[in-house]
Amino acid sequence: MRALPWIGLAALAAAPFSGLGNYPLHLLIQVLLWGFVYTGWSIMGRLGMVSFGHAAFVGLGVYAVGLAVHHGVSDGFVHLGLVVALSAFAAFVIGAVCVRTSGLYFIMITLAFAQFLYFVGVGLKQYGGDDGLTFRGRSDFAAWLDLADAVTFYYFVWAILAAVLFVVYRFVQSRFGMALRGIRSNEQRIQGLGLPVFRYRLAAFVISGVICGIAGALLANLTQFVSPAYLHWTRSGDLLVMVIMGGFASVFGPVLGAALLLVLEELLSSYTEHWQLLLGPILILVVLFAKQGLMSALPPAGLQFKIRGHG
Amino acid sequence: MAEALLATESLVKQFGGLCATDRVSLEVARGEVHALIGPNGAGKTTLVGQVTGAIRPDSGRMFFQGRDITALPAHRRAHLGLARSFQISSIFLDMTALDNVALAVQIHQGHSFRLWRNARADQSLRAPARATLDQVGLAARADVMAAELSHGEQRQLEIAMALASAPKLLLLDEPMAGMGPNESQRMIELLRSLKGKVTILLVEHDMDAVFALADRITVMVQGRIVASGQPSEIRANEEVRRAYLGDAGSPR
Numbered sequence: 001m002r003a004l005p006w007i008g009l010a011a012l013a014a015a016p017f018s019g020l021g022n023y024p025l026h027l028l029i030q031v032l033l034w035g036f037v038y039t040g041w042s043i044m045g046r047l048g049m050v051s052f053g054h055a056a057f058v059g060l061g062v063y064a065v066g067l068a069v070h071h072g073v074s075d076g077f078v079h080l081g082l083v084v085a086l087s088a089f090a091a092f093v094i095g096a097v098c099v100r101t102s103g104l105y106f107i108m109i110t111l112a113f114a115q116f117l118y119f120v121g122v123g124l125k126q127y128g129g130d131d132g133l134t135f136r137g138r139s140d141f142a143a144w145l146d147l148a149d150a151v152t153f154y155y156f157v158w159a160i161l162a163a164v165l166f167v168v169y170r171f172v173q174s175r176f177g178m179a180l181r182g183i184r185s186n187e188q189r190i191q192g193l194g195l196p197v198f199r200y201r202l203a204a205f206v207i208s209g210v211i212c213g214i215a216g217a218l219l220a221n222l223t224q225f226v227s228p229a230y231l232h233w234t235r236s237g238d239l240l241v242m243v244i245m246g247g248f249a250s251v252f253g254p255v256l257g258a259a260l261l262l263v264l265e266e267l268l269s270s271y272t273e274h275w276q277l278l279l280g281p282i283l284i285l286v287v288l289f290a291k292q293g294l295m296s297a298l299p300p301a302g303l304q305f306k307i308r309g310h311g
Numbered sequence: 312m313a314e315a316l317l318a319t320e321s322l323v324k325q326f327g328g329l330c331a332t333d334r335v336s337l338e339v340a341r342g343e344v345h346a347l348i349g350p351n352g353a354g355k356t357t358l359v360g361q362v363t364g365a366i367r368p369d370s371g372r373m374f375f376q377g378r379d380i381t382a383l384p385a386h387r388r389a390h391l392g393l394a395r396s397f398q399i400s401s402i403f404l405d406m407t408a409l410d411n412v413a414l415a416v417q418i419h420q421g422h423s424f425r426l427w428r429n430a431r432a433d434q435s436l437r438a439p440a441r442a443t444l445d446q447v448g449l450a451a452r453a454d455v456m457a458a459e460l461s462h463g464e465q466r467q468l469e470i471a472m473a474l475a476s477a478p479k480l481l482l483l484d485e486p487m488a489g490m491g492p493n494e495s496q497r498m499i500e501l502l503r504s505l506k507g508k509v510t511i512l513l514v515e516h517d518m519d520a521v522f523a524l525a526d527r528i529t530v531m532v533q534g535r536i537v538a539s540g541q542p543s544e545i546r547a548n549e550e551v552r553r554a555y556l557g558d559a560g561s562p563r
Binding site for chain 2 (some may be wrong): 170172173176177179181182185186188189190191192193194195196197198203226309311
């Protein structure tokens with residue numbers, strides 16, 4: 001059972017070979033990208049801190065790549081460096097304020113920062129302001145890596161996501177991950193033991209922001225379009241709807257949550273244009289019967305990676 | 312006093328109009344078990360909170376090993392060797408007993424910024440954690456979720472977590488609270504076994520335990536220290552008897 005998520009990942013890798021058309025492949029790319037953003041978000045979710053502002057980091061990633069290409073810089077490694085540096089810096093500054101709060105205040109203050117960046121995006125008139133800006137070109141990593149090709153792009157996103165998931169999987173079990181669990185479980189106690197909680201929260205926030213920034217950079221390569229819409233709070237809202245599906249207790253919940261919601265949307269909207277009328281009750285049922293997200297409804301020994309002590 | 316491990320100087324903390332600690336000067340000598348007693352609301356927990364850094368005093372200073380720690384944040388004090396247990400069990404309920412102690416060991420080692428290696432397979436954490444669990448008598452319960460431990464066991468676990476940081480001073484805030492006679496007896500034995508190895512400031516209502524363990528006793532009433540001395544002196548002190556011990560609390 002423990003191997004199931006990795007099997008799922010492998011299945012996602014095999015998807016392009018199964019004779020899928022362009023549209024389902026596009027849907028799968030959406031699943032991977034949203035799973036990516038959600039993975040970043042869940043680092044904070046794991047701490048019991050619900051961010052309503054992670055669209056900010058996705059948007060930063062989109063803008064960094066978009067504007068770099070627009071100004072003639074197409075080197076993928078430059079893009080990557082730029083995105084990591086920008087999103088880490090932004091997460092550091094925003095986090096330094098936000099992680100001092102918790103609960104409802106954390107939700108509101110992350111939302112406030114994201115909306116601030118949204119209006120900055122709207123104000124960038126030279127880059128289309130509210131309307132956004134279409135740019136031509138993608139991140140150029142190597143001659144053999146043509147991101148314009150849908151299958152290549154799919155594998156590119158898949159590989160980076162798999163790497164990020166593996167890193168997070170290790171990270172969760174590491175000393176750092178244990179410290180985060182302790183903070184979530186009993187902040188007063190862990191402070192009494194001598195852990196500087198603020199620094200660890202901030203570090204988690206930065207890691208979380210950087211993952212979302214990278215997701216944004218990939219998104220920019222897909223859409224070739226920058227727009228403040230990526231920064232808008234409704235994006236963070238969409239993410240939270242996925243969180244209802246996937247919970248935040250497991251490493252693979254994000255990909256599953258993203259997949260469930262996007263596929264569900266797809267199915268429901270093929271029956272009726274009022275599909276959101278059907279989605280709402282389904283979400284309510286999930287909240288009522290699977291409080292930790294649908295991952296928790298599956299056998300705990302496998303997907304949840306509840307690792308028992310074996311030292 | 313050269314051998315004072317902990318010294319507070321005129322600590323004042325007011326909550327609204329209430330003076331929770333009123334110019335409290337207390338000295339805990341290295342190696343002793345120093346009991347702090349007093350009726351509810353005497354300011355004992357507030358004093359412990361100020362010593363650990365959870366509560367900032369309005370005025371006054373405190374010294375640990377001769378060093379002024381008044382301005383140090385709680386986590387820095389913990390690294391200097393100040394460990395505490397809470398009045399109400401404060402543990403990581405959703406982790407196993409062993410994980411609880413291993414996390415305490417990890418934080419004491421100060422290397423929590425490792426993001427790759429599996430902490431649960433790390434013998435430099437697991438081995439000392441197991442030894443400490445053994446020391447408090449919880450070895451057999453290592454893999455039980457902390458939430459599933461009995462009340463007495465949770466308190467033992469809390470002591471284990473405090474011990475895991477190899478503290479110089481252990482601040483125990485009512486470790487016997489809510490325990491039955493058997494559990495209390497076990498806790499007394501545990502604390503007796505620590506005597507001489509670690510300095511203990513013990514806040515406790517259980518007078519049997521206090522007189523069984525303490526080398527020195529300080530009595531607080533309404534935010535002020537009214538007496539401090541050997542157990543025999545405290546026992547004989549008329550003011551203490553009247554103010555606090557009463558007849559029912561009279562030690563045997």
